[in-house]
Amino acid sequence: MTCLTLGFVLASQDAGASGVDQATRKLYKRPSGIPFPKDNAHSSARESLGKTLFFDPRLSGSNWLSCATCHNPGLDWTDGLPRALGVGMKPLPRRTPTLLNLAWSELMLWDGRSHSLESQSLEPLASESEMNMPPENLVAKLRKIPGYGALFEAAYPEEGLSIATVTKALATFERTIVSGTAPFDRWIQGEEKALTPAAVRGFALFNGKALCSRCHSGWRLTDDSFHDIGLPDADLGRGAILPDVEILQHAFKTPTLRNVDRRAPYMHDGSIATLVDVIEFYDQGGKARRLSQAEDVRPLGLTSQEKADLLSFLKTLTSADKSVVLPILPR
Ligand code: HEC
Ligand code: HEC
Numbered sequence: 001m002t003c004l005t006l007g008f009v010l011a012s013q014d015a016g017a018s019g020v021d022q023a024t025r026k027l028y029k030r031p032s033g034i035p036f037p038k039d040n041a042h043s044s045a046r047e048s049l050g051k052t053l054f055f056d057p058r059l060s061g062s063n064w065l066s067c068a069t070c071h072n073p074g075l076d077w078t079d080g081l082p083r084a085l086g087v088g089m090k091p092l093p094r095r096t097p098t099l100l101n102l103a104w105s106e107l108m109l110w111d112g113r114s115h116s117l118e119s120q121s122l123e124p125l126a127s128e129s130e131m132n133m134p135p136e137n138l139v140a141k142l143r144k145i146p147g148y149g150a151l152f153e154a155a156y157p158e159e160g161l162s163i164a165t166v167t168k169a170l171a172t173f174e175r176t177i178v179s180g181t182a183p184f185d186r187w188i189q190g191e192e193k194a195l196t197p198a199a200v201r202g203f204a205l206f207n208g209k210a211l212c213s214r215c216h217s218g219w220r221l222t223d224d225s226f227h228d229i230g231l232p233d234a235d236l237g238r239g240a241i242l243p244d245v246e247i248l249q250h251a252f253k254t255p256t257l258r259n260v261d262r263r264a265p266y267m268h269d270g271s272i273a274t275l276v277d278v279i280e281f282y283d284q285g286g287k288a289r290r291l292s293q294a295e296d297v298r299p300l301g302l303t304s305q306e307k308a309d310l311l312s313f314l315k316t317l318t319s320a321d322k323s324v325v326l327p328i329l330p331r
Contacts, residue, residue: 020204028188030219034103034175040118040168042175045154050173052151052327053166058141059125061132062087067124067170070096073324076262077177082270086129093235095270098263101220101256103175110252110268111238112226117171122163135163142166147330179258180319185219187316195316202313205306210282212310214296221257221317227294228252230286233269239292249292259318275314279307 036042053059057066070084071077077099083091094110108114114123124130125138133141142148142161152161152169159165184203186194195203206212217223226238228250239249252268266272272281281287285299302310 020200020207024207025188027217028184028219028221030181030185030188031104034178036103036172036175037116040172042172043155045151046156046169046172047176048173048327049151049155050169050171052329053170054173055327056329058145058329059131059133059138061137065131067121070124071099076100076259078263080264082265086127087132090129092129094268095265097253097255098259099174099177100179100258102177104220105222105224107224107253111241112253113241117174118167121167121170138166139163145330151330179256180321182258182317182319184313184316185319196312198309198312199316200313201306202309202311203316205302205310206313209306210300210302210310211296211298212282215254215294216257222254224254226251226253227297228288228290228292229282229297230288230290230293231267231269231271232288233271235269237268247292247294250288250290251292257314257317259321261315261318275311276307279310283307 034042040046054067054071057064057069059066065087070079072079078096079085082095084094084096086092097110102108102117106115108117108120109123114120122135125133126135139162148161152159152165155169156165183194183199187200206216215223215225215227226248228237228247229252231250236243236249238251238253239245242248260266261275264274266275266278272278279302282297283300283302286293286297
């Protein structure tokens with residue numbers, strides 16, 4: 001491989017054989033630990049209570065829907081559906097996003113309308129089309145399950161069982177949902193053979209000609225920001241919250257690309273079936289071409305070899321994660 005096709009990423013002289021310089025690689029380095037907020041520090045009692053609640057269908061009015069029904073660990077914490085199914089198997093307006101790596105995310109949901117993991121869970125719990133469980137009913141219901149008392153006591157001895165501690169425990173568990181080490185991470189750490197030459201070329205394209213890293217940046221491959229990438233549906237996304245900001249109309253949160261080849265179908269509306277189709281979509285510069293569309297989504301002129309290289313790279317972001325052990329629910 002010469003530097004001819006990779007020239008656009010060569011900002012410094014230490015690019016070496018891979019064509020990607022050390023400064024670029026450094027931007028993708030994984031952090032060493034998970035951040036927890038001061039007012040909801042981690043403890044194993046909190047994590048295990050949160051996990052128990054997450055998998056407990058009694059958190060729903062009907063007793064059959066748990067958080068894990070839609071955020072299924074076997075499907076990378078999503079449901080494999082174009083749109084989530086709620087009460088009565090009715091499709092919800094948007095696709096279920098993965099819960100991977102949210103400890104580092106500031107705004108939650110596709111449109112960022114929720115400001116923390118703690119506050120987010122109130123929404124699916126209370127929503128009549130989802131778990132249909134208003135906070136008062138939930139606390140009363142959990143109090144009647146004797147086994148929960150001791151779990152709350154161990155996790156939040158000063159606070160006890162309340163809606164605040166339910167959401168804090170859920171958030172603690174969610175922060176521990178982190179994608180494992182993928183071939184890409186080993187390569188970032190210097191193991192040159194961890195990626196094939198095609199994947200390395202794909203990574204160079206990702207940071208260069210294909211413009212992907214303008215939004216999918218850092219080790220989680222997201223800027224945590226909101227963009228209209230030109231999907232033609234009518235959902236205003238963040239624009240419904242901030243109607244005066246042109247570039248936020250039809251804008252949605254940039255998803256992490258960790259384990260992305262295991263999380264089809266794609267996008268907030270589940271409208272793109274495969275990664276090959278996603279790459280095709282970006283190569284064409286999006287579909288809707290509205291005033292709000294991000295500048296960095298524009299026709300790319302990728303060759304079929306370049307598209308294949310990009311796909312090879314995306315597949316290196318998948319980690320072989322350990323199986324999740326289901327909790328025994330208190331009775
Ligand atoms: C019926 C399916 C369903 C259930 C049940 C459900 N969710 Fe979700 N979840 C979704 C959908 C759909 C979205 C995206 C909604 C949106 O952005 O408007 C979402 C979004 C989220 C997000 C935001 C992720 C991000 O990237 O910002 C979190 C966190 C979350 N859910 C946690 C939970 C928790 C905790 C529970 C249980 C209390 C739960 N969910 C129950 C379908 C579900
Ligand atoms: C202008 C910012 C931007 C650029 C440039 C961009 N993306 Fe995205 N990407 C996003 C946003 C925002 C979404 C979610 C859009 C939605 O659902 O409405 C997304 C969604 C995706 C998804 C679907 C993930 C999922 O879980 O549904 C994939 C895969 C993806 N992008 C890959 C790429 C690749 C590959 C490139 C380069 C060819 C690229 N993106 C360029 C912002 C961007």
